[in-house]
Amino acid sequence: MQIEHVYTFKGIPRNIVWETIQDKEVLQKALPGCKVFEEVEENKYHSVLGINIGPIKGEFTADVQQLDMEEPEAYRLLVKAKGKPGEIDADAAMQFEETAEGTVLTCIAEVQITGLLASIGQRVIGGVAKVVIGQFFKDVDKETKKAA
Amino acid sequence: MAGKVGARIKRKEDPRLLTGNGYFSDDIQLPGMLHAAILRSPHAHALIKSINIEKALEAPGVVAIYTGKDLEGKIGRIPSSWLIPGSNLKEAPQYPLAIDRVRYVGDGVVLVIAEDRYGVRDVLDLIEVDYEFLPVSVRQKEAMQENAPLVHDDIENNIAFHWKAGEVPDEEIEEAEVVVRESFNVQRVAPSPIETRAAIGQYNPGNGELTLWCTSQNPHIHRMVLSEVLDISEAKLRVIAPDIGGGFGGKIGVYPDEALIGYAARDLKQPVKWIEERNEHFSAANHGRDEIIDVELAGTRDGKLTAIRVKNTANMGAYLSTFGPGVPTIDFGLMITGAYDIPKAACETFGVYTNTTSTDAYRGAGKPESTYQIERMIDLFAREIGMDPVELRRKNFAKKEDFPFTNAQGLVYDSGDYEKPLNKALEILDYKKLREEQEALRNEGKLVGIGFSTYVELCGFGPSAVAGAIGFQGGVWENATIRVHPSGKVTVFSGTSPHGQGHNTTFSQVVSDKLGIPLEDIEFVFSDTKAVSMGWGTYGSRSVAVGGGAISIAADRIIEKAKKIAAHELETSVEDIEFEDGVFKISGVPGMERKFVDIAKSANYAWNLPEGVEPALEAQAFFDPENFVYPFGTHIVVAEVDKDTGQIELKRYIAVDDVGRVINPLTSEGQVHGGIAQGVGQAMWEGIVYSDQGQLLSGSFMDYTMPKARFFPTIETAFTETLSPVNQLGAKGIGETGTTASIAAVMNAVVDALQPYGVTDVEMPLTPEKIWNIIQTGGENDDTI
Numbered sequence: 001m002q003i004e005h006v007y008t009f010k011g012i013p014r015n016i017v018w019e020t021i022q023d024k025e026v027l028q029k030a031l032p033g034c035k036v037f038e039e040v041e042e043n044k045y046h047s048v049l050g051i052n053i054g055p056i057k058g059e060f061t062a063d064v065q066q067l068d069m070e071e072p073e074a075y076r077l078l079v080k081a082k083g084k085p086g087e088i089d090a091d092a093a094m095q096f097e098e099t100a101e102g103t104v105l106t107c108i109a110e111v112q113i114t115g116l117l118a119s120i121g122q123r124v125i126g127g128v129a130k131v132v133i134g135q136f137f138k139d140v141d142k143e144t145k146k147a148a
Numbered sequence: 149m150a151g152k153v154g155a156r157i158k159r160k161e162d163p164r165l166l167t168g169n170g171y172f173s174d175d176i177q178l179p180g181m182l183h184a185a186i187l188r189s190p191h192a193h194a195l196i197k198s199i200n201i202e203k204a205l206e207a208p209g210v211v212a213i214y215t216g217k218d219l220e221g222k223i224g225r226i227p228s229s230w231l232i233p234g235s236n237l238k239e240a241p242q243y244p245l246a247i248d249r250v251r252y253v254g255d256g257v258v259l260v261i262a263e264d265r266y267g268v269r270d271v272l273d274l275i276e277v278d279y280e281f282l283p284v285s286v287r288q289k290e291a292m293q294e295n296a297p298l299v300h301d302d303i304e305n306n307i308a309f310h311w312k313a314g315e316v317p318d319e320e321i322e323e324a325e326v327v328v329r330e331s332f333n334v335q336r337v338a339p340s341p342i343e344t345r346a347a348i349g350q351y352n353p354g355n356g357e358l359t360l361w362c363t364s365q366n367p368h369i370h371r372m373v374l375s376e377v378l379d380i381s382e383a384k385l386r387v388i389a390p391d392i393g394g395g396f397g398g399k400i401g402v403y404p405d406e407a408l409i410g411y412a413a414r415d416l417k418q419p420v421k422w423i424e425e426r427n428e429h430f431s432a433a434n435h436g437r438d439e440i441i442d443v444e445l446a447g448t449r450d451g452k453l454t455a456i457r458v459k460n461t462a463n464m465g466a467y468l469s470t471f472g473p474g475v476p477t478i479d480f481g482l483m484i485t486g487a488y489d490i491p492k493a494a495c496e497t498f499g500v501y502t503n504t505t506s507t508d509a510y511r512g513a514g515k516p517e518s519t520y521q522i523e524r525m526i527d528l529f530a531r532e533i534g535m536d537p538v539e540l541r542r543k544n545f546a547k548k549e550d551f552p553f554t555n556a557q558g559l560v561y562d563s564g565d566y567e568k569p570l571n572k573a574l575e576i577l578d579y580k581k582l583r584e585e586q587e588a589l590r591n592e593g594k595l596v597g598i599g600f601s602t603y604v605e606l607c608g609f610g611p612s613a614v615a616g617a618i619g620f621q622g623g624v625w626e627n628a629t630i631r632v633h634p635s636g637k638v639t640v641f642s643g644t645s646p647h648g649q650g651h652n653t654t655f656s657q658v659v660s661d662k663l664g665i666p667l668e669d670i671e672f673v674f675s676d677t678k679a680v681s682m683g684w685g686t687y688g689s690r691s692v693a694v695g696g697g698a699i700s701i702a703a704d705r706i707i708e709k710a711k712k713i714a715a716h717e718l719e720t721s722v723e724d725i726e727f728e729d730g731v732f733k734i735s736g737v738p739g740m741e742r743k744f745v746d747i748a749k750s751a752n753y754a755w756n757l758p759e760g761v762e763p764a765l766e767a768q769a770f771f772d773p774e775n776f777v778y779p780f781g782t783h784i785v786v787a788e789v790d791k792d793t794g795q796i797e798l799k800r801y802i803a804v805d806d807v808g809r810v811i812n813p814l815t816s817e818g819q820v821h822g823g824i825a826q827g828v829g830q831a832m833w834e835g836i837v838y839s840d841q842g843q844l845l846s847g848s849f850m851d852y853t854m855p856k857a858r859f860f861p862t863i864e865t866a867f868t869e870t871l872s873p874v875n876q877l878g879a880k881g882i883g884e885t886g887t888t889a890s891i892a893a894v895m896n897a898v899v900d901a902l903q904p905y906g907v908t909d910v911e912m913p914l915t916p917e918k919i920w921n922i923i924q925t926g927g928e929n930d931d932t933i
Binding site: 001084086087112113114115116118119120122123 | 841851
């Protein structure tokens with residue numbers, strides 16, 4: 001399943017968005033239901049997230065990795081999350097583009113899901129992902145404004 | 149007492165079941181009983197790198213945890229029981245738990261036994277399995293291609309078997325005046341009985357006997373297969389099927405799970421119960437269908453069909469199930485000509501392994517698929533040559549005088565008169581008038597269609613020698629014992645195994661007529677391998693035709709012996725004794741008589757028996773029929789498509805079936821209704837959907853649409869009776885006819901309704917979205933929707 005999301009950080013320069021979205025504390029605040037967020041090694045994190053998708057609720061342990069860093073234009077984000085309802089395996093390309101309006105962040109993710117998430121949640125997951133990702137970017141946006 | 153056969157008698161089973169006094173697997177409570185749960189693979193294809201059970205072992209109430217490695221060498225592989233000869237069949241080993249590699253979502257990985265039913269389920273969440281993903285093969289045609297990921301490393305191109313029957317040279321097709329070609333996808337469906345699967349094991353360490361209660365349609369096959377899998381004497385393994393909430397083929401299979409429960413009960417020397425969850429059932433219980441069928445039908449411009457060539461590419465899932473290989477080959481491929489005298493026929497079937505749940509027999513098993521293709525092709529051919537579809541059918545029917553009729557694939561249809569139910573159905577429908585109305589409605593912009601299915605199906609399994617020749621690993625005869633107690637009450641033991649059909653009622657009618665005793669004096673024992681000496685279970689619409697045949701013969705033997713005793717008591721010769729309505733009389737001598745109950749008593753007391761006659765009154769019969777039976781009929785659907793929403797309304801459903809002798813019209817109608825619901829369900833709503841990664845996307849009743857009563861109009865049923873010469877009752881099978889007939893009837897009606905858009909075919913299921921899109925695009929059927 002492919003999930004695509006575009007978010008415009010209005011009036012925020014690219015380098016600020018880049019720095020903010022890499023900030024560990026910001027990530028912890030912006031990630032949905034984030035209970036634990038630890039850096040395991042450089043650009044590799046271990047986290048525990050509380051996710052609530054329609055009929056499926058549960059705690060997920062997630063390994064998050066950032067790689068192919070091309071500051072401030074792009075990076076690749078790998079998320080492997082595991083919980084009672086199933087597993088989520090996401091491979092996302094994050095692109096930052098500076099425009100007259102601000103910084104446009106495009107996230108294109110190839111997502112594999114298993115278990116109940118797949119057999120029951122599949123139809124709603126696209127919509128829910130949109131909400132969750134949108135909320136994440138909004139929260140990051142707030143932080144960039146603080147930084148800017 | 150006579151006249152019970154043919155009467156509308158209410159089901160003897162119902163008062164017990166409707167008042168909550170059924171005895172289903174989950175009702176079984178045994179002292180010290182433990183509970184089992186199975187951790188299943190969330191991946192379609194992956195290597196098991198490690199399994200960590202440390203945390204799980206510490207959970208409260210955990211008694212034992214088994215992985216596939218733990219059981220290696222302790223439980224045998226679960227075999228398929230239908231090994232089609234001459235098909236280069238390659239059976240991949242299926243172990244009760246995956247050892248180092250999982251091959252479908254739902255593949256068993258770890259078995260947990262704990263004290264508490266809920267607790268055991270929680271323990272599954274504490275087990276950590278580290279998987280390494282492998283590429284997947286999900287759809288059968290892709291799976292056969294070079295370089296497709298292999299489900300089993302040593303099975304080339306994932307081809308499980310390649311079977312051929314009949315030959316049609318190219319010129320028969322190429323040089324024909326008219327050829328129609330179409331490809332059909334008979335999508336995968338889930339049998340979805342109201343009761344999921346279950347197994348309870350109890351081991352007696354004293355005598356070494358293992359009792360296994362399980363939701364089996366064929367307990368003796370389960371005993372035969374599992375005694376080998378579990379390495380236990382068949383004489384020490386007792387399989388009992390208690391009340392079962394529906395099977396529809398999904399409970400034919402001998403499953404890994406049942407072997408696991410038997411093993412654990414023996415290993416732990418404590419009873420173990422496993423009740424499958426619904427979500428688990430969607431992924432771990434066998435599915436049905438999933439066949440892609442390519443057909444070429446040739447004939448003349450004036451409507452004489454000359455040849456048919458069919459290729460079936462069947463998705464077998466990750467392993468070959470118990471009956472799986474027989475479905476798209478024997479059951480399907482020998483029936484491709486349907487009710488028609490088409491002189492040349494050929495079928496080629498590929499069975500393909502994929503990373504999906506295994507497929508097995510599902511109500512009709514191959515016959516609905518076969519009927520679907522030929523009945524759709526007949527409509528396409530009729531349209532091509534501009535002939536009325538009814539006329540084309542009549543023109544090509546096997547003629548009444550040609551019975552027993554040998555079809556192009558060599559099957560001998562026992563009896564038939566295909567015009568009879570067709571005429572009756574047309575009369576009920578008022579065909580001429582309806583065609584006129586259809587035209588008028590079309591002019592008003594309303595889309596009404598009429599669909600026919602003049603089916604015939606093979607059932608009543610069957611002659612055992614034939615079963616052997618087609619690779620079935622067992623016999624298909626049937627066994628009946630009638631035991632007459634001193635009181636004259638009767639216990640009948642039958643090797644068939646009911647799971648909702650109403651055997652108790654229909655068989656009682658047969659015995660009541662035979663012995664002249666009331667229905668309530670007759671009790672049955674089914675589905676217990678210790679009580680019933682042998683038998684082959686219930687599937688393939690065989691219970692009345694074969695099981696009922698055996699009961700009839702056993703009853704004759706009872707009468708034969710009772711007559712000798714009556715003659716002795718009445719001091720006359722056996723030849724002078726007449727038996728009617730439960731009374732033995734001397735012909736022409738009024739008052740000289742003995743009732744059935746009198747003989748029951750004297751036979752059992754044995755105070756005064758004729759010379760050479762043994763005490764007691766009991767008879768057993770083993771009946772191996774000389775042929776299958778071939779019920780037939782006409783189903784007609786009138787459907788209206790809503791142009792604006794794509795919604796389909798079934799306006800009328802007419803079913804005229806000829807199943808030979810109708811023993812009980814009431815229960816027969818019930819069978820027809822249920823069969824139709826499942827066939828129409830396939831045509832209109834149901835469908836198992838896998839993602840390209842092999843994830844099951846339709847894993848709950850929120851995502852999988854079951855037929856509901858309110859979706860149907862009143863089903864107008866009628867019967868004609870063309871007796872079968874194969875068994876004493878003249879009866880054919882009725883359990884599957886509805887499903888076999890209905891898919892094509894619905895599809896033909898909807899395609900007919902969409903004719904103004906030039907639509908020639910629509911892929912199942914007929915979701916409103918799909919139909920709406922077809923209407924919007926002016927007739928283009930986007931198969932990808």
